[in-house]
Amino acid sequence: MSTTDNKTPERQLLLGAFIPSAGIMGASWRHASAAPDSFSDFGHFQWIAQTLEAARFHAVFFNDTVNVDADLEVLERGPNSVRWDPLVLLPALAMVTRHIGLIGTASTTYNDPYNIARKLANIDHLSGGRVGWNLVTSLGGGENFNLDAHVLHADRYERAEEFYDVVTGLWDSYEHGAFVQDKASGRFLDTAKLHVLNHHGKHFQVRGPLNAPRPLQGYPVIAQAGSSDSGRALAARAGELIFTAQHTIEQGQAFYRQIKAQAAKLGRHPEHLKILPGVSPVVGKTQAEAQARYDQLQQLLEPKTFLRSISRFASLGFDLSELPFDEVVPLPPEQFDTNTHKSRQKLVFDLIRRERPTVRELFNKLTAGGHRILIGTPQSIADDLQGWFEAGAADGFNVMFSGLHEGIAAFASGVVPELQRRGLFRREYQGATLRENLGLPYIANRKATGSAA
Ligand SMILES: Cc1cc2nc3c(=O)[nH]c(=O)nc-3n(C[C@H](O)[C@H](O)[C@H](O)COP(=O)(O)O)c2cc1C
Structure with missing residues (x-):
């Protein structure tokens, strides 16, 4: 990545912020400092985005689902x-x-690809080329879309591959310079620079063209977070920012190498995929202060409901909430399949096999949904991030905030300056678009025949 500050190293780490689209995560809404109505108040999100922009974060990222948990106790206790x-x-x-x-x-x-292509193209213009799309196949939701159950994993990924082709094909509807807007002649569009998609596939029939100008970035940045075999295949082909959950540095390195090698086999430049494992930081001026903050948050969380919910989220096949809190979690079966989150199931099974935790220990490790929890000072957290970055286990991090302003402020005012002091994080935005800031290339129009795409 190019930098403007010649004292900094060539390669610097990327920071994205995972912000729950529910505004706040887990039991953090009960914390004394939690903003009221953080699930519905736009001002809450505005504060977060502006604070992270002042800290020079590359991006804020919002997750999403299209269904609501059927467990009323879970709904009763959290946002x-x-x-x-x-x-x-x-x-x-x-x-x-x-x-x-x-x-x-x-x-x-x-969703349908036409609507998504159109909305993202519009938002890319609104934002001056700063939009990214986290392309997911979803963890559930069939019941809200005329189906009896969630679409099968393999079918979801088959549809996702074709969906991506249609969306990107629609983004190539107009070449650069297509909108001539010649007032004198009355010619608005040069139709030689218009490309009708005419897609006829297994899942979609889309004629096109799109009724939106080409996104400013060519294509918005594509983020991808599936880590099953099909998820990795899609990430290698289409992903530019890869979100992932990895627990050990060795697992992180293996994932990093494998995805980049898979992308290289498809003819992509390995540096055009940025791997961002999730980390959930709890920052204190001292280790004891950080630990006290974490313990306080944990006390707000009702263990039974949380354990039941995480057992389901990670498809464990057994309910952790039914086991005694201080007993060692039994070994999971060697083979157990799921139609939802295959990679998270594997991550938690591996953790149980590797560390043989008690239910209580697992409860304390899984509150960020399985992502690593870093409890420490700005220095110790920076040490950890630096270690992963320099060991080739990450290009940066997807920093998972609970939504509490104090947690975001503590990271922005503590860890970010520490990373900057070490020359690991930039002090200014270097480009205008998200692509430029991430060191990703502009995507030229594949249909263009002229010199400028
Ligand atoms: C950081 C991160 C964020 C994710 N965000 C979402 C999300 O917002 N919505 C969703 O349905 N899945 C989300 N996922 C899950 C994946 O997109 C994918 O659906 C899941 O990993 C199941 O696919 P897999 O079996 O290929 O792993 C996320 C995963 C990670 C690691």
Whole structure:
């Protein structure tokens, strides 16, 4: 990546922020400092995006689901019943920020490609080229889309592959310079630079062209977070920012090498995929202060409901909440399959086999949904991030914030300056678009025949 500061090393780490689209995660809404109505108040999201922009984060990222947990006790205890549609939130955030990237999740299983291509193209223009799309196949939701059950994993990924082709094909509808707008002659569009898609596939029939100008970035940045074999195949082909959950540095290195090698086999430049494992930081001026903060948050979380919910999320096949809190978790079966989150199931099974934790220990490790929890000072957290970055286990991190302002402020004012002091993180935005800031190339129009795409 190019930098403007010649004292900094060539390669610097990327920081994205995972912000729950429900505004706040887990039991953090009960914390004394939690903003009231953080699930519905736009001002809450505005504060977060502006604070992270001041800290020079590359992007804020919003997750999404299209269904609500059926477990009423889970709904009773946490903000899991409501969340913003990221594609509604992003345009509003585009109006109150200038540099930070805006990445939203949209499902390929429960949307149509034309609508998604159009909305993202519009938001890319609204934001001056700062939008990204987290392409997911969703963890559930069939019941809300005329189906009896969630679409099968293999079918979801088959549809996702074709969905991506249609969306990107639609983004290539107009070549650069197509809109001549010649007032004298009355010619608005040069139809020689218009490309009709005419897609006839297994899942979609889409004629095109798109009724939106080509995105400013060519294509918005594509983020991908599936880690099963099919998820990795899609990431290697289409992903540019790869979100992942990895627990040990060795697992992180193996994932990093494998995805980049798989992409290289498809003719892609390995540096055009950026691997961002998730980390959930709890920052204190001292280790004891950070630990006290974490313990306080844990005390707000009702263990039984949480354990039941995480058992389901990670498809464990057994319910952790039914086991005694201080007993060692039994070994999971060698083979157990799931139709939802294959990679998270594997991650938790591996953790149980490797560490043989008690239920209590697992409870304390899984509160970030299985992502690593870093409890420490700005220095110790920077040491950890630096270690992973320099060992080739990450290009940067997807920093998973609970939504509490104090946690975001502590990271922005403590860890970010520490990373900057070490020359590991930039002090200024270096480009105008999200692609430029991430060191990713502009995507030229594949249909263009002329010199300028
Ligand atoms: C950081 C991160 C964020 C994710 N965000 C979402 C999300 O917002 N919505 C969703 O349905 N899945 C989300 N996922 C899950 C994946 O996109 C994917 O659906 C899941 O990993 C199941 O696919 P797999 O079996 O290929 O791993 C996320 C995963 C990670 C690691």
